[in-house]
Amino acid sequence: MADLAAESMLRDAAMVVGKDLRLEWRSRVTLSQILPFALLVLILFAFALDPDRRILEEATPGLFWLAVLFSMLLAIQRAYAVETTDGVIDALRLSDLDPAGIFLGKAAGIGLHLLVLEVVLFIGVTVLYGATPHGGLLVVVTMLLATAGLAAAGSLYGVLAAGLRVRDTLLPILMLPVVAPVLIAGTEAFSAAYANSSGDGWKWCGLLAAFSVLYLAIGIFAFEPLLEES
């Protein structure tokens, strides 16, 4: 019975993420708007700190994750904007889709967009800031774990804000304090990777993994009541 429920949840998640990827393919919002915004943030950081190139290099891990968080807000707003126009949210409620499946599908969609953004931003900091990491595996694992946590939290807070008229301004206020642990752990792990001391970085990956598991679990159980209230 539990296997069937899990299978149904994953099938619904696949449907939702497939639909979201198709929407992005058609609209190109991430490619044409969010990605340029993320790169602009990197460039503005460089303008602000360029007089002292050393500071820019030292601050690369933190600036990278700040750029990811700012871009994430736009990705979440976009992910839920398509669900709140022309009665789509009612259609979701009336559907047979498992709410947990919708949550996982939205999280997967947001996560895939974030991964693309992170790869481009990583290339950006390497080129613009001249920072090269030594621990490649640590960088990849940090990105994957942080993305999972950000996507899960984003999917949850996205639906929470979806039904509100002030959602565009409320979402950053709700989200940024919640994802502060990802900023801290991601920055610390990246700092270790850039400083060639990966051993310290893996500890922070543990925190990122715990954050991801926590928000995935909360989302699976809390998404349905939040969808009801949105």
Added chain:
Amino acid sequence: MDAVVRFRAAVCLLGRFPALAGVDLDVAPGEIVLLQGPNGAGKTTLLRACAGLVPVTEGQADVLGVDLVADRRPVRPMVGLLGHATGLYDDLTVVENVRFWSKAGRSKRADADAALARLGLDGRLADVPVARLSAGQRRRTALAILVARRPRLWLLDEPHAALDQDGRDLVDGLMADAVAAGATVLFASHELDRAEAVAHRSVTVAGGTVNGLLAGSAQEVPVG
């Protein structure tokens, strides 16, 4: 036979205001029932309550054997609602929207394709993004989803709105087909001549105002 819809002194609060207060309504299986009444009377709220989208906070409300006061969610997969909004993704094509929402309602792909054909959407419109459709074409697409899902209770809010003459005739045909297939139809309309021609009976929802200060009570009126 048990009523498909059975409301007794049902109350729906929108915020602090009663959009419906003390509604009594019975709809028997296989009926086509017209809801009529002025703007703000509570027709849309009544349809949304039947769909389990707004809570019935007091009284008794049973739809398809589901007690909406206790838990309104189980009724949702069994009903089909066409509201003022169409519930379509603008950047998906007509066929993608109909297939997605049909699959989300556990219907087969063949049902979705048959519905597209029934609504005349299987030709050049099939691959057009919904954002480029006229209001009437969007309405047809939403109706195709309803047809594909084969709900036991059709809830239609102004189903003839935005449609041309052919589309309006098609809606009347769809309602007749649905009832012939064993479903029940509850719909709201201001186009009384056309609506009364297709309905088995009509019910007036009266007493409401736009700000919901007064309640809607359903009063049966014979058609014709």
